[in-house]
Amino acid sequence: MPTLGSFALLLALALSGYNLVAGAIALRQLATGARGRVSPERLAETARRAGIGSFIAVTAAAFALVWAAFTNDFSVAYILHHSNRALPTSYKFAALWSGQEGSLLLWAWLLTGYGFLLRLRHKVDVKLTAYASTILAGIQVFFLLLLNFAAPPFSLVSGTIPQDGFGLNPLLQYPEMVIHPPMLYLGYFGFSVPFAFALGALMMRYPGEKWIHITRRWTMVTWLFLTCGIFLGAHWAYSVLGWGGYWGWDPVENASLMPWLTGTAFLHSVMMQEKRGMMKHWNVWLIFSTFALSILGTLLTRSGLVSSVHAFAQSSIGSWFWAFLVIVLAVCLFTYVLQRDHLKSEHKLESLVSRESSFLFNNLVLLAACFTILWGTLFPVISEYVQGNKVTVGPPFYNRVAVPIGLFLLFLTGIGPLLAWRSSSFKSIRKNFILPVVAAFVTAIVLIATGMRPWQDSGAFYSLVAWSLAAMVTVAVGSEFLRGARVIQRHTGQNLFASTIQLTRRNTRRYGGYIVHFGVVVIFIGLAGSAFNQSKEQELNYKQSMTMGPYRIECLDYSQDSNPNYDTEYALLDVYRSGKKITQLAPEKRFYQASQTTSTIVANHSTLAWDLYVIYAGKDPDNGQPIIKVFLNPLVAWIWIGVIIVVLGTFVALIPNMSAALAASRSRVQVAEAPVLAATKGGN
Amino acid sequence: MSTITCALLLIGIFAYVFWPEHRVEAQTQKTRLDFLRERKDVIYDNLRDLNFEYRAGKYPEEDYQAQRAALENEAAETIAEIELLERQGLTHSPKLSS
Structure with missing residues (x-):
């Protein structure tokens, strides 16, 4: 199998x-218009098929590595380590991405997998897809060069082959870790598809915005993967690292948050390009930056440039990634300089109070957050270089900067959908904003009346603002659904619930987006709870x-257990509330024999x-007494519920719109076509 | 066994990539007319959205009328250019204005 794996990687390259x-x-x-011995169309077709073939070859290599893990083939150094x-069994799959070489192989597999789908669906626009396929092939070449020459996953052990391996990092032996890294990588590398289309469209001076339409679902799916990857990682850190956060x-x-921020900005601003032909320069650079930040994230994770509890696979391949990053930025810059006249906007920003300006603010704030995080992340490197x-x-x-930025974004989430395209009059603003603003103020007053003291500390102040804004956005989103559903209800006579479903199906992208916004609100409700976290440590x-x-926590027992993978020591704790037992908790401390780690x-x-988050911190070395650490973290469950709503909203947005309802068809004739046709026939 | 699998993989992929294919998809260049037709659809979508939001009570009458007039003018200009290009028979013109 190692021979097949090595050969398949070389073939894929x-x-x-x-x-x-x-x-x-x-x-x-x-x-x-030049012609060679083979027609360019035929040559392009063989190139496309070679791209498809590369996916088959990388699949064979990935299969060979997984096979080696399942058959305990410790002659392969990667499997041994x-x-x-x-x-x-499930963690043997996770072994595929627990180290440098394996995770690079997984990336190459996902990247060629994306390329495989793109090349299969080439008929949507043969020429544009040919450009995108060629650009993706360039990215594939880089990863396959790495896999063949810098970090080969099929290197063999020299000398005697050990009877057993060194085991998987214990921190990775947790259910989320089986799906968190693939989700994250699907997100990172998914952005290579819209990147390839954007660069290809710029290279060929593609007229119009159809490339955005083609890549819309790619971008949303990729964003969804990255979102899930980030929150699965957060849930893993919460459940495994044991620091209560x-x-x-x-x-x-x-590193994972930065491309998510620019990707989110891109998802919003492309709507302006689609609808109004605006912000073309901005969008092109947003997707270039998102892809570059994905590479930078990879560089940070892999190079050991910055120290991190998550950097499981550090090595010296950082220089390869630096070189690749420089090449990517140089190609982007060169293409942009050469073709920038193609990106002329069709319209200008007409008013600062409009849907367009809210998108622009949203983008600026997301980029400000991204820059802050980038600066904070690279500051240790920069300070070492400058000061030694x-x-x-x-x-x-980060909290000092990111919390106000996050709250401003939440505010924009609420006001954006209420503003009109082009410009909003004062009358329109008053009409749409009165209810959401009242909701925000009522929430703030109720919270203060029930005991919140925002003037006492900044945490309470920010929480009060977050919950008030959450009420505002919820009312804004709810009123959008309600108003639209009433129009459908008037036309069809259905009940309000059926009308809401029909409304959503008429424009899945918009109303799916509103569901996502509501999910973000719920996440913020959960995040704001962290201002009131409590903790206590006690023998x-x-x-x-x-x-x-x-809660009252009573110690029932301490015990030990053992299985072939690890030894465990755990506490059995009964939890009481109002004198009634509600649950039993068993925090553990594990010792893994193979890796000799806890x-x-x-x-x-x-x-x-x-x-109620409980950790068994082991025994006091002085007196042998067991130590229990307890955290009481308010509203955390709402974060995970919010993520589920975001996922559902994205799924809704991915569903194609149903054929226009009767009312819409009528309105198209009455409002759009008739006067327009009349105007053109009239010699406008 | 590994050698045979490698050889089969190589031959299979080589045959797939270079097998003579006579029905190759043509790579046509999108024309200005194609672009204008897409643009027209987008403007109609924008008009539909505006109309729907007006019926939902989101915009006052004067805002709605102003926005509708702007979009209709944009649509009229686009349709006029489409008709002009169609009359001139430039449906396959590779020349594009950006």
Whole structure:
């Protein structure tokens, strides 16, 4: 199997190289009208097929590595270092991306997989897809060069082959880690498709915005994968790292957030290009930046440039990524300079109070957040280079900047949909804003009346603002649904619920987007709860108890267990509320024999109001007493509920619109076509 | 066994890539007319959205009339250019204005 894997990777490199070179020659011949011995169309077709073939070859290589993990083939150095015989089956899959070489192979597989789908669907626009396919082949060549020469996953062990492997990193032995990295990589590399289309469209001076229409679903799916990847990572950190939080502004976390921010900005601003032919320069650079930030994220994760609890696979391949990043930016800049006159806007911004300006503000704020995070992430590197000593910026820096930015974004989420395209009059603003603004003020007053004191500390102030804005956005989103559904109801006579469903199906993108916005609101409600987190650490022996908020925790027992993969020591704790036992928790401390390392398994009792988050911190080395650490984290469950709503909203947005309803058809004739046709016939 | 699998993979992919294919898709250049037709559809979509939002009570009458007039003018200009190009028979013109 190692022979097949190595051969398949070499074959994939040759096929991707052929796709790049033959594809570029064919496109050049088609552009200049030159003809070789083989027609350019035929040459382009072989290039496309070579791209498809590269996916088959990389699939064979990935299969060979997974096979080696499942058959405990410790002659392969990668399997020796990242697996062992006692490792459960699902984690043997995870071994594929737990190290440098394996994760690069997974990336190459996902990248060629995206390319495979793109090349199969080439009939949507043969020429534009040929450009995108050639650009993707260039990216594939880079990753396959890495896999063949810098980080080969099928290197063999020299000398005697050990009987067992060194095992998988214990931090990775958690259910989310089986799906979190692939989700994240699908997100990172998914952006290479809209990037390839945008660069291709610019290279060929593609007229119109159809490339955006073609890549719309790619971009949304990619954004969804990245969103899921980020939140699965947050959930993993919350459940495994045992510090009571879900986001620590770690460089690797930041690396995934930066392309998400620019990708989110791109998803919003392309609507302006589609609808009004505006912001073309901006959009092109947004997608270029998103792709470049994905590469930068990879560089940060892999190079050891910045230290992180998530950087599981550090090595010296950073220089390869730097070179690739420079090449990508140079190609983008060169193409942009050459073709920038093609990106002339069809309309100008007519008013600062319009849907367009709200999109623009949204983009500026997202980019400001991205720049802040980039600066904070790279600051240790920059300070070391300039001053000679590494200065790290911690969560207080990020929170001070990101929290106000996040709240302003939440505000824009509420007002954007209420503004009209082109310009909004004062009368229109008053008409649409009165209810949401009243909702915000009523929420703030109720919160203060129930005991919140925003003037006492900044955490409480920000939470009050977040919950008030959440009420405003919820009312704004709700009123959009309600008003639209009433129009449908008047035309069809259906009940309000059926009308809402029909409304959503008429324009899935818009109303799916509103559902996503509501999901973001719910996430913010959960995030704002963190201002009121409490924690307590205490020695807790048999039959002793401690209280945390409304809970009383009583120690029932301490015990030990063992299985072939790890030894475990755990506490059995009964949890009481109002004198009644509500659950039993068993926080663990595990010791993995193969890797000789320990890990913490958190026990969490989650409700809509609080998470009772309990860690068994081991025994006090001085007196041998067991130590229990308890956190009471308010509203955390709402973060995960919000993510589920975001996922559902994105799915709705991905569904094609149903054929226009009767009312819409009538309005098209009455409002759009009739006067327009009359105007043209009238010699306008 | 591995050698045979490698050889089969190589031959299979080589045959797939270079097998003579006579029904190759033509790479046509999009024309200004294609672009204008797409643009017309987008303007009609914008008009439909505007009309729907007006019926939903989102815009006052004067805002609606002003926006509708602007979009109708834009549509009229686009349709006029489409008709001009169609009359001139430039449906396959490779010349594009950006």
